[in-house]
Amino acid sequence: MEKFTEITAIAVPLDRVNVDTDAIIPKQFLKSIQRSGFGPNLFDEWRYLDHGEPGMDNSTRQINPDFVLNQARYANAKILLARDNFGCGSSREHAPWALEDFGIRVIIAPSFADIFYNNCFKNGLLPIVLPEAQVNDLFDFIEANEGGQLTVDLQEQKIHYNKTSELSFELDQFRRHCLLEGLDEIGLTLEHSDDIKAYEEKQKAITPWLF
Amino acid sequence: MAKTLYDKLWDSHVVRENDDGTSLLYIDRQLIHEVTSPQAFEGLRLADRQPWKLSANLATPDHNVPTANREQGIIDPVSKLQVDTLDENCDLFGITEFKMGDIRQGIVHVISPEQGATLPAMTLVCGDSHTSTHGAFGALAFGIGTSEVEHVLATQCLIQKKSKNMRIDVNGKLNSGVTAKDVILAIIGKIGTAGGTGYAIEFAGDAIRSLSMEGRMTLSNMAIEAGARAGMIAVDQTTIDFVKGRAYAPTEAQWLSAVDYWRDFKSDDGAYFDKIISLDASDIQPQVTWGTSPEMTISIDALIPDPEQENDAVKKEGMQAALDYMGLKAGQAINEIPVDVVFIGSCTNSRIEDIRAAAHIAKGKQVAGNIKQALVVPGSGLIKAQAEKEGLDKILLAAGFQWREPGCSMCLAMNADRLEPQERCASTSNRNFEGRQGQGGRTHLVSPAMAAAAAIAGHFTRIDAR
Numbered sequence A: 001m002e003k004f005t006e007i008t009a010i011a012v013p014l015d016r017v018n019v020d021t022d023a024i025i026p027k028q029f030l031k032s033i034q035r036s037g038f039g040p041n042l043f044d045e046w047r048y049l050d051h052g053e054p055g056m057d058n059s060t061r062q063i064n065p066d067f068v069l070n071q072a073r074y075a076n077a078k079i080l081l082a083r084d085n086f087g088c089g090s091s092r093e094h095a096p097w098a099l100e101d102f103g104i105r106v107i108i109a110p111s112f113a114d115i116f117y118n119n120c121f122k123n124g125l126l127p128i129v130l131p132e133a134q135v136n137d138l139f140d141f142i143e144a145n146e147g148g149q150l151t152v153d154l155q156e157q158k159i160h161y162n163k164t165s166e167l168s169f170e171l172d173q174f175r176r177h178c179l180l181e182g183l184d185e186i187g188l189t190l191e192h193s194d195d196i197k198a199y200e201e202k203q204k205a206i207t208p209w210l211f
Numbered sequence B: 001m002a003k004t005l006y007d008k009l010w011d012s013h014v015v016r017e018n019d020d021g022t023s024l025l026y027i028d029r030q031l032i033h034e035v036t037s038p039q040a041f042e043g044l045r046l047a048d049r050q051p052w053k054l055s056a057n058l059a060t061p062d063h064n065v066p067t068a069n070r071e072q073g074i075i076d077p078v079s080k081l082q083v084d085t086l087d088e089n090c091d092l093f094g095i096t097e098f099k100m101g102d103i104r105q106g107i108v109h110v111i112s113p114e115q116g117a118t119l120p121a122m123t124l125v126c127g128d129s130h131t132s133t134h135g136a137f138g139a140l141a142f143g144i145g146t147s148e149v150e151h152v153l154a155t156q157c158l159i160q161k162k163s164k165n166m167r168i169d170v171n172g173k174l175n176s177g178v179t180a181k182d183v184i185l186a187i188i189g190k191i192g193t194a195g196g197t198g199y200a201i202e203f204a205g206d207a208i209r210s211l212s213m214e215g216r217m218t219l220s221n222m223a224i225e226a227g228a229r230a231g232m233i234a235v236d237q238t239t240i241d242f243v244k245g246r247a248y249a250p251t252e253a254q255w256l257s258a259v260d261y262w263r264d265f266k267s268d269d270g271a272y273f274d275k276i277i278s279l280d281a282s283d284i285q286p287q288v289t290w291g292t293s294p295e296m297t298i299s300i301d302a303l304i305p306d307p308e309q310e311n312d313a314v315k316k317e318g319m320q321a322a323l324d325y326m327g328l329k330a331g332q333a334i335n336e337i338p339v340d341v342v343f344i345g346s347c348t349n350s351r352i353e354d355i356r357a358a359a360h361i362a363k364g365k366q367v368a369g370n371i372k373q374a375l376v377v378p379g380s381g382l383i384k385a386q387a388e389k390e391g392l393d394k395i396l397l398a399a400g401f402q403w404r405e406p407g408c409s410m411c412l413a414m415n416a417d418r419l420e421p422q423e424r425c426a427s428t429s430n431r432n433f434e435g436r437q438g439q440g441g442r443t444h445l446v447s448p449a450m451a452a453a454a455a456i457a458g459h460f461t462r463i464d465a466r
Ligand code: SF4
Pocket: B062, B063, B107, B108, B109, B128, B130, B346, B347, B348, B407, B408, B411, B412, B429, B430
C-alpha cells in the first residue's frame, strides 16, 4: 500500500447526508472480478444521466453536469468533503476500492458508518472525523475559493487551509502508524515473517507431511 | 491441563499472540474457487506479492460450472468470466487447480477430502462458509472473506480471535431411516440457527462415532447453519481409514508418525466446555424443513406448526412469513405435501454414500408424474465415475432421474439449474433461505434417501414405512 504522509489537494464537497455504499458503487458493478477499475463508476447514478452497467464505455455516456464531481473546478480532487453517516449500508469493500481508484485519499465528514470506516484503512484511505461546525467551515472555504487547496498532514494530525487556518483531528495511533508506513493488514502480518518462518521450521519436524 | 479438540487445534497453530487478544494463526491448507478469489489474486498483483506457500493451495471451479452439456462450455458470460479468471490466476501463480475438464473437479468441500488434501489436525480455510465440512476430520476448518483469502495467500496466516467451546453429544442408537442429515437438522431445530454463534462446536457421542466419514462431513457441513463457523469431530479409526492411500495423504514413510500424531486430536477427559448440549439418538426421526430457515424443521410424521401457538411475537411473525412464502398452512401433514422438483447434490449430500442411498430407494421404481425434474448431481468427477462403475447412474436414469456433471448446481442456482417461482423442491442442500434455489423457489431440506423417496412418491414420505 502507498505510504500516506501529507497530501495537498483540492477537495470536492459532497453536500448530502447518509451517502450509502450503493450510491458510492451501485450493486450491478459488484459482479466484477476485479478490485481496481471501479473509479469511473464511483457514484455512478449521480454522475451519469443514463443507467450504468458493467462493461459500458463510460467515456461515451451522458454526464450529469450538475453533479459536483463533474465540475471542472473539482477535477483532480483527492479529498472528499462529506456529511453525516458517510458510507452506510452494506459492508462491500468495493466502496473504498471505487473511491481509491478514482483518486480519493482522504474523506472528511462529521461521522462515518462503522464498517466503511474500517474498510478505508484496509485500502489506504484516510477517513477524518471532524465536528460539524468545522466541516461547515471547510464547505464554506471550498465553495468560496475556486482552486483552494487543503493540506492534510497525517504526521501532525492537522489540516491546513486558507493559508492560516488549521484544524486538528483525532486518530487511532495504530491506524495512523499503518497509514504512515503504508502497511495494510497483510503488510502488518508480513512484519512478522520471521515468526511465521520459525513456526514453519518447528512444524516441519512435527508434521513433515504438510510441507 | 485437559484440553478440548478445538484447544489443541488452536494451540498447535498459533504463530504469535498479539496484544489485543487476537492471534496470528497458521493455515495449513487453503481451498480456492472462482467466486471469492478473483479480487484476492488481483490484490496480490497490485501489491506485487507472491503466494507464501504454493503447495498449501488447491483450487477448482464449482459454483458456476454447468452440470449438463459441458462440451458447449459456459454460456452465461459472468459465470464464464469467473471460471476463466480462476484458471488464469492459478496458471499465473502456479496453484494446483482441477479445471473443468479434469475428472477430479467438483465441489471444493467434496474434492479436498477425496484427494486427502483435508487431513486430521490441520487448519483449513476457504472463501466459503461451508468450509466447516472439513472439521469432520478432526481439523479446524472455517470460511473466510475475500480480503482474508488474500491474506492467507500472501502470509499463510490469519489474524483470529479464539471462539468458545461447545460440545453437542448425540448418544444412543440412530433409528432406521435416520441419517446424518436428519441428525444435524434435528440439532439445528433444537439449538436454533444462532445456537452456535461464537462457539466452535465439537460433535461427540456414540451416535456420531458410528457415522461414516461421509455422514460426519454432512454433519460438520451444517455447523454453520447452527451459527458456528467451525464444527468438528475427533479423530478415530474411521477417520484414519478414510484418509489412507489418498493422493495428498502422507506417504508410506510418514504414515505411521502421522497416525500417531493425529490420534491425539480428541478432547481430553475433563476438558472444559463453555456449553454442552445433549440429544438422545432414539428421539431423532427423519426430518423435513417446512420454512425458510434450517431451524424450521420437523419430523416426517409431524404437522406444520402453528404460529398462533408461539408466544414470542418476533418468532410468530417469522413463522407466518415463512408459511406464506412456502405456500403452506399450519396443521398440514408434511408427508402429504406434493413436490415439484427433487435435487440430490451439494457439498452437504453429494458423496458416493448419498448417491447409493438415493439409488437404493429408486431401484426398480419410477419418479412420480407430478415431479417436473429430479436431478442427481455428484459432488466430483471421481464420485460420478465411481457411481457409474457401480451402475447407480443406470438405476437412477431408469427411474427417471437426471444424471449430471459435478458442481454446486441447484444448491444456490448460480448456474442454469434453478427453481421457477413457487416451485417446491425436496433438496439435499443446506440452505432453505428465500430465493436460494431460484427466485420465489420453495426449498425443503431433507436427506438423500428422503429426497429420492419424495421423487418416487411425489410427496414427502417416511422412508422405512414404504
Ligand atoms: S454446494 Fe452449495 S453450499 Fe456447498 S459450496 Fe456449493 S454453493 Fe456453497
